Amino acid sequence: MNFVDVDLNLLRVFDVMMRERSVTRAATELGRTQSAISHSLSKLRFLLQDELFTRHGGEMRPTPRAMELLSDISTALATIRASIDRHQVFNPATTRRNFRVGLTDYHAMTLIPGLIREFSRQAPNATLNVIPANGPEIGSSVYLRQVDCALTGAAIRDDPSLLRVELGQDRLFCAVWSGSKIASSAMTLETYLASSHLQISADGIAEGLADAALKQMGLRRNVVATISNYLVLPWALRGTELITHCGDAILQILDEKSEVTLIPPPLAISNVNAWLIVHRQMANDPGTKWLRDVIVGIYNGSRARDAKGGPSKALERRVFYE
Template sequence: MHISRVDLNLFIVFEAIYAEGSLTRASLKMNLTQPAISHALGRLRQLFDDPLFERQGHVMVPTPLARSIIEPVRQALRGFEVTLNGVERFDPASSERTFSVALRDVLEASVLPPLMAELAHSAPSVGLNALQVGRRELESELAAGTLDAAIDILLPLSPDVRHTRLVRDKTVVLVRRDHPLVRDGMLDMDTYLALEHIMASSRRRGPGLEDFELSRMGLQRRIRLRCQHYFSACRVVSQTDLALTIPERLAQVVNQQFDNQILPFPLTMPSLDIYLYWHANVDNDPANVWLRERLTAVTATLPG
């Protein structure tokens, strides 16, 4: 079937139903009546000779065919959007656009404050959604335009996902002031291994990067506490004799109110590089270029 015989607006409706899982929510998202959404879905069903969505309770569940075509549809719609935006000048001072950026929770405390301060000055009506997205879904969401950019460690993604290094970071260790085993701001390996440690990780199990490096030397530390967030870990450090191994730039932020000692990690570690990711289909999109420039600028000012 030739594309000239197909109403492309139907695919916008298809994506809205898929994203919302509901005809009612899709109609609200698109500012259309529910009968209009239902009519468009009926035309799509005829076009594909497939129900595309089946009702299960209050949710419209996509069929296998719908799941197989959603990503190509989203990429095509994103391509049209980028083409249209490319002929328009993006004016951050007047734009009311909301950008979506994937950001690991350990980076939020470092990146969001200076970024929002920058937006308040140069783009007062621009909004930001900071999201945590599974690394397996990162590429497909960037391609579909549900994400505008992502900040993370170096990841094995396809050439369609562009990336550039934002910052280099190094590993440090936090211990409380007046720690009985740490004197004169010095921390050697014997003392480090004698300490009990906190691991801050969203994962339920598994070693940290520092544990891999220690194991290369035939060494092992004792993890006394495993928790989810560095802020919580930093507070525990301030009230106990436990130690926390942490990226330096993050330590400079989360440790401000606790005044723990920040000490060099007593072993040479690979640098903790952080990268900015975006999809090739927005390489020249003025709005995305502006967003990337802002993210690059604010990360360059982070302490550490």
């Protein structure tokens, strides 16, 4: 293979395919036909002497050779894009760009309403996709440009290619059904340990911050079930004596109809960090910077409302404070 034989547009196809993992979606993003994308892939496979992508179900998965090429090709394209963007003004009011945000189930509940409203107001011609960002693998999604940025509380391994900004911290509470015996009084460690627990884990398996705190004390709780999202929390707790944990940001969406009472835990548990993650190569991209500012503004606005007003009147009767 000689460099003069390489059509640089083929590298754009490779870069988009690494994000989309789909010929159909890559064609849509690049404004080309599926057959044109398939033809470009054939050229790339011939030039690079590798299959590059293999089909697994409905997804085109990259080969080890493709993963090896990703960093160099994406870096080169990002450098070219940044050089061009420096001389252009990004205008959210006129852009037709598609943006992708990775959100955990927890952050999605509290941020999506405000995010959609503000995104639609500022960028009426753009489109937004909210992608599940549950678990440490979200770092890979940012690295592979499958999302423009992600907001997560998961522990992300240190990676020099990822920029992490801590937006804030949420305090963990015990959540119980408001009609339970536990909800009628402050919780003791004895009651906590004697009760059955519901664990909310992004992958439906992993332990939580409460388990880590208990291990340091030589104790463990009785987890009888694990679920993967917060959306079903009111229904999962209703009519039970179960205890689970959730951050205080959930106060924004709970009302009396949820029948959920929040109680401070009888042990010290680490707060949940909110990390905004973006690929360093895209940190100065005007569109990405705008999207980050929108998310940061919504997050800070919600925390400011919490600090100023605290729980609503409807919640004051259902939250026990120390």
